[in-house]
Amino acid sequence: ETGVTQSPTHLIKTRGQQVTLRCSSQSGHNTVSWYQQALGQGPQFIFQYYREEENGRGNFPPRFSGLQFPNYSSELNVNALELDDSALYLCASSRGEGSGGYNEQFFGPGTRLTVL
């Protein structure tokens, strides 16, 4: 196991609602990246947090926002949910910049979000 945890595992929401997903990174990792994986697709990068600051963002609208806490855990918030937001949301932790060496990302089990 990677030591990366996510909660909740499953969530059902209706259009227009807001959702918060949570991720705890692996011990020793200071960077958390969030990805959205729709059915039949590869994971798509949403954003990355390094030392509590956003450190890169993919092609997602501002209603996708996030936070990273001093213990390096992270939240992904999605406002005004749309049907197309239904997907598996994955967080990945890594050692990040300045760590030297390689920067492999290790994924948590994901949160499966269904928007009705």
Place this chain on the structure above:
Amino acid sequence: RKEVEQDPGPFNVPEGATVAFNCTYSNSASQSFFWYRQDCRKEPKLLMSVYSSGNEDGRFTAQLNRASQYISLLIRDSKLSDSATYLCAAQAGYSTLTFGKGTMLLVSP
């Protein structure tokens, strides 16, 4: 053109066979490459990292060709448990991983 492209498959092979997947990338700034294995409705699990010309781990061998911008994954002596989707990812710097759609492998008895 997609940044990372993979043949979606499925690749159907018998147990014991050797199978190879290719993955092409378009961002010449990509420096690190990864193969992940993903089982149905589960998270991707890191299989191999490729930073130089290649890497080998038991039955798995990854090769990187920077001139042609592709990475390959070779699986020897396929097992039933190798059945999964194999995701290729490219990374520039320490930031985002850009994934392909994945290649499905089905190993049959």
